[in-house]
Amino acid sequence: MEKEKRIVVETINLTKIYGDGVGVRALDGVSLTLYAGEFVAVMGPSGSGKSTLLNILGALDLPTSGVCKVNGQDLAKVKDLDRFRSKTVGFVFQLHNLIPTLTSIENVEVPLQEESMSNRARRERAEQLLGLVGLSPRVHFLPGQLSGGERQRVAIARALANHPAIILADEPTGNLDSKSTAEIMDLLRQLNREQGTTFIVVTHNLAVARAANRIVTLRDGRVLRDERVDNAYLVDLKEFKESTLGHAILDGNVPPELHAIGLDKVAEQVKAVLEKV
Ligand SMILES: Nc1ncnc2c1ncn2[C@@H]1O[C@H](COP(=O)(O)OP(=O)(O)O)[C@@H](O)[C@H]1O
Ligand SMILES: [Mg+2]
Structure with missing residues (x-):
């Protein structure tokens, strides 16, 4: 059963720009709720x-703009x-x-x-x-x-x-x-x-x-993905994606040894799965 969850971190559009003018946008509108x-x-x-x-x-x-609450306290206050x-x-x-x-x-x-x-x-x-x-x-x-x-x-x-x-x-x-x-x-x-x-x-x-x-997962100061790991295989799939074979499948280069077992026939499906993780 789902337990009642208490929010411990809430950020709304958190933005951090280092330097002035066209500075580095280290965080760019990050909104997250953590329990x-x-x-x-x-x-x-x-x-x-x-x-x-x-x-x-x-x-x-300190953020440049946006709200950051931790344990119910607005850090700006x-x-x-x-x-x-x-x-x-x-x-x-x-x-x-x-x-x-x-x-x-x-x-x-x-x-x-x-x-x-x-x-x-x-x-x-x-x-x-x-x-x-x-x-x-x-x-x-x-x-x-x-x-x-x-x-x-x-x-x-x-x-x-x-x-x-x-x-x-x-x-x-x-x-x-x-x-x-x-x-x-x-x-x-x-x-x-x-x-x-x-x-x-x-x-x-x-x-x-x-x-x-x-x-x-952050990229360029933004939340690229926010996923619950209730799927025990997710991390394995991510690791596979980063392996040499994972890269080969993503690039459409299934090694010849694996043609022999027919991996080339399922490579498109495997590729589609890897692209999503
Ligand atoms: N004190 C700082 N002054 C200027 N730029 C900074 C400073 N700290 C971090 N940055 C820049 O902000 C961006 C994000 O940095 P950071 O949060 O340290 O990234 P990560 O921890 O993911 O490697 C980078 O481009 C970095 O160069
Ligand atoms: Mg760091």
């Missing part, structure tokens, strides 16, 4: 406006943006941005400093968060003593600290090998399912998009 509990992958080629969108949602940047950021949004970046001189647990305690909590309660919460991301054995390690994947786990624990309405992650696995990428994505998916955390994750990695239940 609590969704796991949204934002995809698209480099320069398509993904980071700009994320930065505006996290109040790190929010007086204290620092407070908004610390209460409502958790950030995870490609480079983890941990403080190098603080241990894992101390890094996770940083966003909890503003909370009226005892030191002991703060420590317990940070410990619990590090447990949630599977890092209990590393609580007293410095970032320099951790692997890339472990550092990203600390960054995720830190992002979760204040129970944010949304977690914004900009290419969170961009610096990781494929094994660590898969582990981090499993973790994000698990947090999404078990804790109901809402994720908006920028990526151009289809393996990462596999964790999502919705894929928003």
